[in-house]
Amino acid sequence: MSRIASRHAVTQCVAGLRPAAAGRFPSALALRRLLLLVLAMVCVLPARAADSDAQPAQPKAFSSIDEATRAAAAAREESDRIKRQYEMDAAECMHKFFANSCVEKARVERNEGVTRADAARREAELYIRREQARQRHQKRDQENAERDARAAERTARKADDAASRQPSTPEAPPAHVDSGASAVVTPPPRPARDVDDPQVRAQNRANFERKQAEAREYAEKQAKQREEAEGKRARRRAQREEEAARLRAREQEVRSGLSASQR
The missing domain is CATH 1.20.5 (Single alpha-helices involved in coiled-coils or other helix-helix interfaces)
Structure with missing residues (x-):
């Protein structure tokens, strides 16, 4: 709702609540003016609340962390500016006749502006946190994939090296069978092991x-x-014993002094 519309609503509200015979009570003119001002404020505040509820702020989409960081910094600066403006407006209201209503109006405007700025800042900071978490998870997944690839490559290289170092097993010579005796089978030679390599x-x-x-x-x-x-x-034990000895000697001196004074 625009300012013109709100003023029109205030005018209608005040016109509907204005007494018909204002000239009958000239002594209560100041009281009627104050009453009209209060009624105008009562009509304006719901209109502004309805305006803010009817047009909710749309969430802003950011394309990078840098953009969100700049937006958060701008929101903080805007919040600080609104607070400084409120202090100046409140100081100026002290020179007006209706100072309380002027200060209240400035306070309402300050709260609305600070609320919008804080919402924008929180939205930017939320995007920054989510994007940083996403980047951390992506980096961790990439590191895990690279580590798995290196492990698989090392395993394959070790298998290839073991296969290349292992000599081929020589064929067993045919068993010699003596005539008139039972067949004797010669055992195959033992394959070479890694420990046999110098x-x-x-x-x-x-x-x-x-x-x-x-x-x-x-x-x-x-x-x-x-x-x-x-x-x-x-x-440490020697220091404690030395300190205990000094304390005992001092205590003995004190006792001796007390005994001498009593005599």
């Missing part, structure tokens, strides 16, 4: 020695830490 044995030996060195280093580190902790505990 490089594999050297690598295993190196890994074993490295683990042994790491174990010794860890044990030495633990022993050093235990020794340092024991030294700290001993120093």
